[in-house]
Amino acid sequence: MLKLLSAAKQPGRRTRKEMSFLRRLVCQGRALLKEYQLFGHQRCYNNGQSDWRFFKIDLNPRGKGISGGFAKRNAPSPSLSMPELSSSIARGTGNAVRSNSPASTLQWVGQEVRRIFVNNILSRVTTNEQIAKQTAQRLMYGDSRPFFALVGVSLAAGTGGMLTQESEFDNLCWEIRESMLKKQKSRVSEIIVPDGTVSVKDLKFGNLIQQGCNAAVYSAEWANNPSEDAKNEPLAVKMLFNYDIESNASTIFRAMVREIVPARHVSLNNINDLDRGIFDTVKRCPPHDNIIEITHAFVDQIPTLPGGIERYPSALPRRLNPVDGLGRNMSLFLVMKRYDCNLSEFLNSRREQLNFRARLLIFTQLLDAVAHLERNGIAHRDLKTDNVLVDLSEGEESPRIVLTDFGCCLADRSNVLKLAFRSYDTERGGNAALMAPEVSTAVPGSWKWISYEKSDVWSVGAMAYEIFGDVNPFYKSQSSEKPLDSRSYTEADLKSISGDVSATIRNLVNVLLKRNANERLSGQEAAIICHLHLWAPTTWLTRATAPDEDEIMQWLVTLTTKALCNGSEELQYRLIQNFLRRAKFREVKSAAEWIANSNNE
Incomplete structure (x- = not known):
């Protein structure tokens, strides 16, 4: 060789x-x-x-x-x-x-x-050797705009036989992915934080934002930060409740290691070298626009915080609540960006105001997040609208969402997206109501495994009812109808989403909620369909035949040129860049064919 x-x-x-x-x-x-x-x-x-x-x-x-x-x-x-x-x-x-x-x-x-x-x-696109040479040189040095502009004009002009082999379509898509990767790298900004390890003393805690059964979330800011820009960035700190874990950093990290799967920085100052191997057992989730970015994770003493005695007295240690305190002295703290609200609050407060496109943006971002987890061998296992945060900095018509709360995730390095199911004591996930059928109906045994390869995408399909303004059929509601059970429902029991929802999205939700996991689309496939719905020509959503290869390639190149020439950080351009960063010709073609086939049903 x-x-x-x-x-x-x-x-x-x-x-x-x-x-x-x-x-x-x-x-x-x-x-x-x-x-x-x-x-x-x-x-x-x-x-x-x-x-x-x-x-x-x-x-x-x-x-x-x-x-x-x-x-x-x-x-x-x-x-x-x-x-x-x-x-x-x-x-x-x-x-x-x-x-x-x-x-x-x-x-x-x-x-x-x-x-x-x-x-x-x-x-094939130009007869001017000088232009071709300069374009090739600029492409090799990182500027791909002239190359895609020339190719796009040639495809739009209908130049016959410019791309004749499937490998050429794949190679051109590879150039698209590379150009988006370089563009996104150029906008990555370093997070400015205090030097050294982080502790409770480095933070100023504000009001209690939210409190659940396992944690409390506070607004916060850095106590001593030399950067004015960093001070303007609102922070949120999540303090996990610790009732039965020994007040030791290594023990706490070992018990709560799944919480730090999306963490960028973990303070290990209280952990000795022999115990640091606990992080080898779980995967690390790479950064993604729709995954929460935990800037810091650390273990420290639980301080006196506003509202603690009133809201969660039993979670406090005896030194802070001598009468009713049942908690331990130390716990895990997660520092992250502060968001406006969670998705449940956002949808409930704007049930009538949100249009279909804004809801589709939310749905697409959620599928993008699940696809990202799938690619990295991680299953969230606790998907619900309470665990999705919303950023409204660009307005209510362009809500940016991130997936949070990884405490129940499956991120095992040795058994990717599979869990040995030896007994009923094995934890299947956090949200029983939105648990996929193959998980909720699993029966333990000596050689039994649960596959989570398409469990999260089923949960997204159930959440789609809430996202598009309907009642989640798997939740209890004020109506007299009994909620569906993932263990026993049939696909005929599912009602179509009402309201202003396209036929493509209705068909997509139905496929995501198939009982048989092999009949479902993956998160990646579903996300591509949503991106085509958002950015592709509207005729693709109604035609009975799929676009040909040249049409698809022309659209991809045009979209790439638009994304490269526009330096905006608006939500729609970030979504387009994320889509193009992983665009593969065969997958895009398959998604277009799926839409055409669903129109014929």
Whole structure:
């Protein structure tokens, strides 16, 4: 394999046959790297202590590593993991270990394949060699706007045969994803926080925002922060109630580790090196616009807070409530952005005012969040409108939502989206009313497992009734009708959502609530359908035949050009960018075909 790669590294122009040969080499090289990863996917130990890193290959001689969520302090960082290496090679970026190494050669081949593809496309859209050359150079250096503008104009003009192979559609979608990835990276801002570890002393607590059976949420701000911009950012601090966990940081983190799955920074000042391996058991949720960003998580002494004695007296320790206190002295604190309200409050207070598009924006964002969790092997297991927060900074017609409260999530590294179900004592999830049928009807046994691959998307389907202004059929209501039970309902028992809702969304909700998980769409598939509903031509929602490949590609390129040329941070543009960042041609085509087929039913 390595000899073939070295032989292919020759200067000069490439024919289509040679390009196909190089593409096969890249694909086989990726397979080789995956096999290599299986052997290298093991924890390394330094002096008997885990450093929580996978086997890595040094690709960054400048020493600028990629930091992880639970990375050990002072651990060597100028390295790149094998998955990152594969992605780097596919993008044609990164620094080589040495010129004659397999990684370097395969990286060069990836760059060559990309260059040939770009030149072939540009040769079909323009006859001016100077324009083609400048466009290719700007694309390689990160400015993809001229490239997509030229391709979009050519597709709109109906240039026949510009894209002739399915691989060319896939490659063009890959360029779209890369352009969105670079654009989103450029807008990431570093969160300014006090230096060192965070504790209760670093925060000024305000009023009690909300209180549940397991936690209390307070408004807050940093006590001593040199940045005026950071002071203007409203904060919320969630204090978990601790009744029976020993007042020890390691023990509390071990018992509440699922709460910090979406955390960006965890203060480990009270944890010794031997106990830090507790974070290896759970996955880390990468950042996403529709997932709550916990900026800091730390364990500290429970302080005297406003409303504590009146609202949750039994959760306080004896030192704060000598009469009725049943809680322990220490607990877990989560620092996050403060939002305006939760989704339940928002929908109930604006039942008549919200139009269909605003509700569809909420539904799409919720599916985006679930799709993001699916891609990272995480199941929330407690989806309900109370666990969705709403940001109204852009107005009520453009509500931005985030998914929160991961205390019941399944984020096991060893058994992805599956749970061994040995006895009825095993925790299935947090919300019994919106529990998917395959979970609520599961029977324990010696070799039984519960699959959560499509359980969250079923819960979103049930929540859709509330989102689109109807009564959730699985909740008790003031009507005399008995609520449906996920263990025994039939699909014929489900009523269609009333009100101003399109046929596409009604059909989508019906599919999400299928009892058989194999008949449901995934969160990713459902999210793409909603994005097509929002941004695609309206004729796609009513026509009986799906758009052809050129139509789909023309729309994707036009949407990409619009997103790249518009620097707005409005909700709709962020949604478009998130959609394009993961757009794959086959998935978009499949979603368009699903809409057309549903119109024929």
